[in-house]
Amino acid sequence: MKNQVERLWLVGMFISCLVLSGCKEAPQAQMETTYEVMTLAPTDRVLLSNYSATIRGRQDIEIYPQVGGTLTKVCVTEGQRVKSGQALFIIDQVPYEAALQTALANVEAAKASLATSQLTYDSKQELYKQNVVSEFDLSTAKNSLLAAKAQLAQAKAQEVSARNNLSYTVVKSPADGVVGTLPYRVGALVSASLPEPLTTVSDNSDMYVYFSLTENQLLGLIRQYGSKDEALKQMPEIDLQLNDRSAYPQKGRIETISGVIDRNTGTVSLRAVFPNENGLLHSGGAGNVILPVQKTDALVIPQVATYEIQDKVYVFKVVDGKAQSAHVQVTRVNGGKEYIVDNGLQAGDRIVTEGVGLLREGTPIREKTTSEPVVTDNQTKEE
Structure with missing residues (x-):
């Protein structure tokens, strides 16, 4: 009886070893990971830049008595x-x-x-x-x-x-x-010397929206369109985000660009006009102007292809079949879902676009291809 029990124990141990070895071998076939890789090529994008703005009536007339x-x-x-x-x-x-x-x-x-x-x-x-x-x-x-x-x-x-x-x-x-x-x-x-006016009459049929650009941004506009006058003629219509973060339903146009740069702030003032037929805008209000800027021949990468370390943005380039980290300077577009690369990459570079957070320097990169077989549930059952 004792010998029979020992034989059964040995058979159980043998079966357990077989099961464990089978479990260890199963993941072995999945160790080799594939990654999506993209090749950078120049493309066109529209940058949507936000600028703080103040809203004024076309005329804000302070009324003082003359007698x-x-x-x-x-x-x-x-x-x-x-x-x-x-x-x-x-x-x-x-x-x-x-x-x-x-x-x-x-x-x-x-x-x-x-x-x-x-x-x-x-x-x-x-x-x-x-x-x-x-x-x-x-x-x-x-x-x-x-x-x-x-x-x-x-x-x-x-x-x-x-x-x-x-x-x-x-x-x-x-x-x-x-x-x-x-x-x-x-x-x-x-009397005429009142410390504050009797009232203010605001012409709100159209509203003036004032915002500022830095000197470098102004220079960029002038280079893009050729001159300040041409910029005013050719710049597209702009949008206005109200103080409650809602979008104003009507678009506006930039009418004037100041010819003087403020010495204290280093900015130049711009004035846009928005129709106000429904009276939604009020003089003295605030909001954000959304200014579209066309960017040509830009290198655009998805946000998921990047990772950050101490507020610096990095990507993994594919060099000789291995991952190589590269620091890049970017501009957010499309609500932050995409980045325009300002520096650090060039056309023709190949970068990894998935699983970036799990990669390490020198990780071998096997690119995904559309010809890779897809295993279905039916195939698994048949095997």
Whole structure:
């Protein structure tokens, strides 16, 4: 019985060894790994660059009173859309109406004085012809007439000034737009020297979007298009990303490029215009301008073909059938899914595009081919 048990134990051990050896041999056939490899060739890509931007109305007009006085009426509300010439505020008109009446009275008095001076001069002329009065008397009468004419002109000028001042008591909108904040209410004492305006009227039919480029980026644009004027003519339409990261539905165009580089920041200011038919954009807002830049004859690699070490980007080139790491300088495109190689690779180089994180320097690279057999479940079962 003991011998039989020993024989069974030996048979079990033999079978276990066979099973274990079979398990070890199975992965041996899978040790040789293949990798996808791509050959670099020049191609064209569009770079989408983001720039912080500020949004302004086509016109942001600060409204200040031209005369002083007490506000008697506020004719608009904040955010109201107004037309050119529409009344915004009314300043106490009583003192200005009185000033106008005084100016009118002065005009009438000056007219009467002029008429008297004219009669005196005409009379002196007749008497002078008859040698009744001297030439001095005639000249004196003439001078009095000229003074009366000047007094009338002065009185009329005062009338015009008084009428203007009275009209200025009705503060009107100088353009179509939207009313801003209203810091002053009825009863407030206002004047032309206010620390802040009565309100701001913004023309929001089209919106100006301001952003900046570095000097090097500006030079790149000029080299690409030949001149600044040609860049403005040929540059494609741009997109706007709003402050909540949503995309503005309408495209804009760059209208102007400043000819002066800011010494403090080393940047140049650009102005784009966007339509604002739905009133979605507001003066004083912020966002990001998305500027497309055409890149020709660029070397483009997928992001998965790279790995990073201490913020530096590397790829594995295939050299003599082995992996060789190479440091590259890249620009992100297509949302970061692709890189444009700025330095470190050249056309014709071959790089590994999968499994990069598992590779090591000198790893043998066997390239995948479309002719490699694919093992199906049915084939496995038959074997």
